[in-house]
Structures are given as C-alpha cells and as structure tokens.
Amino acid sequence: MKFLRWLAVLVLLIVIVGGYVAYRLSQPYATFDSETFVDFAKGTTTMEMARFLERAGVIAHAWEFLAIRALEPKRALKAGEYQFNKPASAFEVYDRIARGDVFYHVLLIPEGSNMFDIGAAAERLKLFSSADFLQVARDPSMIRDLDPAAPSLEGYLFPSSYRLDRHTTPSRLCRLMTSQFREVWKQLNSNANVHDAVTLASLIEREARLSQERPMMSSVFQNRLKIGMKLDCDPTTIYAALLENRYRGVIHQSDLANESAYNTYRHAGLPPGPIANAGKDSLLAALHPDETGYLYFVLRPDGSGGHNFSRSIAEHQVATAQFRRANHRQEIEKSAPRRIPAGKKTRVRHGA
Template identity: 30%
Template sequence: MNARNAGESRNTARRVIISLAVAIVLLGGLGVAGVSLWSHYGPAISQALGWTTNDYEGEGKGETVIVITEGEIGEDIAKTLADADVVKTSEAFYELLLEQDPAVEFMPGSYRVKLQMSSQAALDALQDPANRMAFTAMIPEGKTVAQTLEIVSAGADIPLEELQQAAAAPPSTYGVPEGIDSLEGWLFPATYEFEENTTGAEAIQRLVSEQISVLEGAGVAPDQRERILTIASIVQREGGRIEDFPKVARVIDNRLAQDMKLQMDSTAQYGMGQHEDGNVWSTDEALADDNPWNTYVHKGLPKGPIANPGKDAIQAAGSPAAGDWLYFVAINLDTGESVFTNTVEEHEAATAKLREWCDANPGKGC
C-alpha cells in the first residue's frame, strides 16, 4: 500500500467513525444501547475526533531490547514495537513509515530502545547505529526453534545456515535426554550476549544449558522434563497473563485427568505451521488436520513442545493452581484477560464476549 492509498483509507474510515459518533449521540437517550455502542466504538471515535491519540509523545522512559530479523517488513517491525510497548500502536508507527521518502531500510539486529516512545522517536532510535547492540540477542518467551534461530542470527551475527545446521544435530548432542528428536522447547528465552566468534553450535549449547538449569532449579526430574516443557509451551502460548499461567496449567491437568481432548488452538496452529499468523481463531483445516500435535484430533498431550517456554510457564506447569476449571478463553487480547469456566454453556458465553471484543477491535489478533 502506498502513502496516498493509505491516506484515502484513513479519510474514509474517519467519515464512517464520525457517522457512528452521531448515531451514538442520538442513541444516548436509549441508555443500554448507547453504552454498548460506545464501549465498542468509543475509543476509535475519540481518536478520529482528536480527543485521544494512537501515539505516545516524547522520547520515552525505561529501556528494553527489540530484535529485527532478516526479511521483516515495516508491518512486522511495527507489531514488534507495539507488542513491547515501545510505541502505543502498530498503526501509528506503520503510518509514519509510509510517509518516509525515501523508504526506510532496517538493519537486522538487537536494538536498545525506550518504552512508550513516540513513533518518530522510535524510528529515530532504530536508525541510530549507536543503539544497535553487537552480538546480543533478546529471545522472547513462546518463540519456536525456527524463530529463535532467526533472532540469534540477527543479534549475534551468526549465519542462519550455520545455526540451522547445528540445530539439525541430534538433541542429545546438547545434553537433551536420549529419545527426544527435537530441540523445540529446549532453547531458553532470555537476553544473551555472545562473544564475537561464537559458533552456531556454541550458541545453541548455551540456550539449551540455560533451559536445563531452569528445569533443575524448578526440581523437574530428567525423565519428566519433556512432558513439563510440553505443558509449559502450551501454557506460554495460551495464557494471556502471567498470573493466569497456573490456571491454564490446571485446565490442562483437569482435562487430561478426565480423558478429554485438550482442544488447544495453539497446538492445532503449530501442527499446521500457522502459529505465526497471529490470529486467535484457528482455521477449520488446522482443527481437522491429523498431525501428532493437534489436540483437537488426538487425546493427551501433543507429540512434544510447541514453543520455547519461559520460567513462569515452567513453574506453572509443575505447580498448577487449585481449581476445577475445564475451559478458558481470552476475552480481551490487549490485556490478556481470560475467563475460566466449568461448563460448556459458561464457556460459550465467555467466547461470545471474545467475539464482541474482536468485532470492536478488528486487526488485533482476530
């Protein structure tokens, strides 16, 4: 999309939103109807009318690290910045990119930036070579092996092909128990600083060793580590808020105890290679596909981990919360708020809340 088309789209959206504002004002006397409409469309209307903004102001505060990998485009980078709360919304940053002439080019790597920066300040920071951290990789929780290797390559300046070749070695090469055929789940997510001449195998060994250390610290016996990592990886991908991780782990345990299918969308998406789509809803094709990770088709846990979990998810998998929940669903993808329930009827009611949120927040993971 070029800048002109983007501008025309924004003008059209503004006219539609202003029309909605008029409708809501007219419906104000209807009480519940007016409140419901405003709860859905009020934030967008406030922004369109200039009452609020989708961008932060100023140079920001605090500090974080974001990673730009090879092949990422402006939309990808905008989402990364928004997810990390570097910018307020991905839309504000992406719209700024569309206005740049010549177009901005980003160098892969790890960048030290502040939180809650204006989009312009964030763009300036990413264009400043002084903010690029040499031989440093920040790996977020919930990334797969393939995604993790891309991040390490970009941050540590190790050729991706070298890392992929090293990852193809038997996992036991790096201290993973015999019989496990994948490093999925075994690369601990954290910020790493590497030496200049670190090899691909050395980088992978460091990540695996850190994950083993975390498992040892959590008291997980070697013969239970793959199982705990599998549960933790689902918790990591499904749990919206850290405080809910033990509840998600309890739902998994309860469903396993009752011989129910787990029916976790994250496993179906992983099995179909759709885990990078960023959509909370799974396709019918993914839900029906007969692969060993799809818990909509097969009972029990998936074949193995579906991502690399962090310490909080691992602790939750080993110590689930007390409760009899059998279902949960996110009802706000911005905050990660989820509702935990015991019956199908309660779950369907909670799912309806998610659909309402998705209707009011298009393009935010729905």
C-alpha cells in the same frame, strides 16, 4: 658553560619530542571505511597487538601503542575481538583493550519463542543463517540424556539474553541455551517427567498473557489430560503448520483439520514435544498447577489479556459469545467513518 648549554639543548629536545609524542598519542586516527574488527587471540603479545592495530588502520604507527605500554606497564591487555567504527586516539584504543571492551552481539530471546523465531533473530544479527541454526536445533542429541524422547531441542533453548561474538556458531548457541535450561531446571528441584513438564510448559507459555494466570491455565490442561479430553490448543496447530512450512500468520480450517501429531484439535494428550521455549514461570506452573475444576478458557473482552475460565461448556459458550460480540463491536468502530462534533470546523490543507 658548554655543559650547561648542551644540557639546555637536551632538555629542550626532550620537551619537544615529549610534546610531539603526547600530541600524536592524543590525536584521533582511522584509515578504515565504516568499521573494522581486530581479534586478539589469547597469548597475543603487545608487539603483535600494535602491529595488528596498525595494519587495520586503527592507529597510525605501532610505536604509539608501545609508547603507551611503556607509560602504563601494569595494565593487563585483554584478548578478544574489538570493533572500531570511528576515529580514536592511541590512548583511547589502548584504554579499550585494557578494559576488555570486546565486541559482542546481544541476542534477546523472549519467553515463548520457538526455534524458528530464534533462527530468524540470529540471522537478523548476521550471525548465521536461520537454516543453519534449524539444522542444529532439530538434532536433540545435546539434551538426549535429559529427555530421551525429545524430537528436537525445542523447549530446551532457554529464553534469555545472550552475549555472542561474531564467530558464534549455531552449535555453540544451542549449547549455551541448553546449558542455561539445565541450570534453571536444576533450580526447580523437581523429579517430574522432564519431557511432559517442558511440553506442557510450552503450551502454557504460548497461551498465557498474564503471569498470574499460568497456574490456572496449567490446571485446565491437566484437568483435560486426566479425563482424556483433547486440549484444543491453537498454538499447537500453528506449530504443526510451521513444521510443514505452511504457516502464514492465520489459522485456517485446514490447520485445525491437519492430522499432524502436534495438532491437539485432532489428537488427545500432549503433543510429541514442546512447541516453544518456556520461561521459568511457565515451567513452575506446569509443575505446580492450581487446583481447580476448570476445563475451558477464552480471552476476556476487555483487552486486558486475561481469560475467563469455565467449568462447563455452557459457561464457556457464554464467555465466548461475549468475546465475539466485543470483537465485532471493535471491528465496526474501526471501519465506521469518523464523526465531526457539531460546531467544529475541519481544516483542508492544500499542497505538501
């Protein structure tokens, strides 16, 4: 009888302890303020992970993490940096680390972004300062083997979505982006001069608003290059102003008269290097232009983003006049007072 009594007591104790442990492991816990980060290097042991989590205030006691490890010994725990921004149970914490739910920033770089845009985007994510990024991006050594004439990494920082941890440096980001460019360029399987193709693609990317117009726009630039005609590309004047840290959102007459080698209103031929980072479609358009006799283009007045293409200056002047008239009408409509239709009453509200 004594044995049975002691066995009953032992079973009761096991049930109580097990219930307590299950309760502790399922209760949300946090002693950090708004968020905390825990970084596990490769090779970190389970015991070390448990202690790091306890010190960071993510779990109450290291034994909780170790207890779950004993229950789930086959699940591999993943190295990396983890963000915790709300109370979570030890089970939830363990599950996140077993799934490898590591923290990363998503840096989205649209096609046509330049190195100034990329630096500003990285700074907004608080990865590093724009100035630090530009210092690395102005050094073309990463792509010197591909383009010995490149004045910087501009044009080779391929636009895409990048998953970055908090420890990403400007150098690492530039290497990721130039590596992505190399992959895309390899897919294009071209023997063309890389420098000229990438430079032309950057102009196409900045001018074209509709994807289907890119090969046609490419033909305009290439037709002009063949006859030695200046490209007169507005985005090149903007880029020249950016390099001189004086662009304020509008092209001025002084920008058009600027003697910068990037200003295609003053100098025939391509600029010294790319003015932006083109996507794959613009690279393809630079390599495979349409065969046309067009030398000019101007935006259509319908707001579609498409362009009117012309072979002669006379045709171009007509298209330009149409665009300006449409713009003028829109400005008048915006500034004109609203008319109230006859028979309609207006309501006047008083107070908040």
